[in-house]
Amino acid sequence: MHIIVLPLLLLCHGVANIHCSAVHESRPQDLRSLLDFKRGITSDPHRALSNWTTRSHFCYWECTLEQPRRVWGLQLSRQCLSGQISSSLGNLTFLYELDLSYNNFVDISSNSLVGSIPPKLGLLSNLGYLNLRSNQLNGSIPGELGQLKLKYLILGDNKLSGEIPQAFFRLSSLQYLSLELNMLGKALPPNIGELLPNLIEVTLENNNFEGPIPDCLGNNALGLKMIDLSYNNFTGRIPTSLGKLSNLTFLNLQDNQLVARKNQDWEFLNALRNCRFLEGSLPQSIGDLSTSLQVLLLGGNSLSSQVPQSIGKLSALTWLGLGENNFSGTIEGWIENLKRIRRLCLQSNNFTGPILSSISNLTQFYNNLLGPISQNFGNLQQLALVDLRDNNLATWWHNSGDITQVSTKLK
Structure with a gap:
């Protein structure tokens, strides 16, 4: 479960490119549209548009050449541009990629709608990539965008508001949806997973979304790798269907x-055992989970660092599975508080330190545990199997009690 908080560094001086194809056909409407766009720019400190003139063909304004002679990509990210986004971009009907991220577009004109994303962008029938991140766009998301064939829609870090229009959910090919750091609200449609089944990443953090997290998200959008719904107003239970997302690497709620409030409300945690690609460190807040939680299985992922001491607060745990990760450090401190543990799986990690006598049922191998085996192991009356292979334990054995199967490969 990987939660990352990083400062945002905004850089100017990126790459300014027009990607077009060039063979026989040249459309004057593409030239007019680009020049109209340039006229709306009030500040171009890095002269990204300095060679946009009628003296040279637009295909020579830093571009790649294919066929036919039409503009298919406009990349002006991180140029510190200010001004208006001209609605004439809607006439670039061959456009597939539009990236105007990390600029300062404030006053966007389109059909007299000041401050909005131009609805005319919905005419770009070939557009597959739209990135308007980190500007100062406001208003609502135009429903006309739902007419496109977008795979990437990146509108994060603006001032967009209102609810997501219903027409937006016609984007059935959408894979990457970035709407974070806006003022969008209302509930997500309960069938969002059916409407957007190809989602890989969805980031909606820092908005005003409300209502339940749709159960359909985990039932239908099975390719999801990243879900960030943090800092919103979602209510209700966390759906157990999230556990079906076997490719999930990042979940932030x-x-x-x-x-x-009830034991069954925590079932989603056990469902996450199907998510085999979780990574990062466990937060201290894991200790704030229900004290009635009995089973927590997070094995077979890429979780690392030390197990937080707060996990010892989960005093009702009878089965804890942390095996096959990259945990390190000692198990001392938190393990003694798990008095009810009957099954403990810590195998294939990098734990170090002495083995403790307070564990009543033990499976911990492929670690770096060292030192003598405690004589108190003979008092573990419920222990049926102990496997201590591939550790650094000193050879010792005494009074095995009711132990019936012993497999030791002591170093």
């Missing part, structure tokens, strides 16, 4: 109004 913090700072919502989600509830888990």
Whole structure:
């Protein structure tokens, strides 16, 4: 479960490119559209548009050449441009990629709608990539975008508001949806997973979304690798269907109004055992989970660092599975508080330190545990199997009690 908070560094002086194809056909409407766009720019400190003139063909304005002679990509990210986004971009009907991210577009004109994303962008029938991130765009998301064939839609870090239009959910080919750091709200449609089944990443953090997290998200959008719904107003239970997302690497649900009052409300945690690609470190807040939680299985991922001491607060745990990860450090401190543990799986990690006598049922191998085996192992009356292979334990054995199967490969 990987939660990352990084400062945002905005850089100017990126790459300014027009990608076009060039053979026989040249469309004057593409030239007019680009020059109209340039006229709306009030500040171009890095002269990204300095050679946009009628004296040279637009295909020579830093571009790649294919066929036919039409503009298919416009990349002006991180140029510190200010001004208006001209609605004439809607006439670039061959356009597939539009990247105007990290600029300062404030006053966007389109059909007299000041401050909005131009609805005329919905005419770009070939557009597959739209990136308007980190500007100062406001208003609502135009429903006309739902007419496109977008795979990438990146509108994060603006001032967009209102609810996502219903027409937007016609983007059935959409794979990457970035709407974070806006003022969008209302509930997500309950069938969002059916409408957008090809989603790989969805980032909606820092908005005003409300209502339940749609169960359909985990039932239908099975390719999801990243979900960030943090800092919203989502309510209700966390759906157990998230556990079906076997490719999930990042899940962030913090700072919502989600509830888990009954044991079954925590079932989503056990469902996450199907998510085999979780990475990063466990947060200290894991200790704030229900004290009635009995089973927590997070094995077979890429979780690392030390197991937080707060996990010892989960005093009702009978089965804890942390095996086959990259955990390190000692198990001392938190393990003694798990008095009810009957099955403990810590195999294939990098734990170090002495083995403890307070464990009543033990499976911990392929670690770096060292030192003598405690004589108190003879008092573990419920222990049926102990496997201590591939550790650094000193050879010792005494009074095995009711132990019936012993497999030791002591170093």
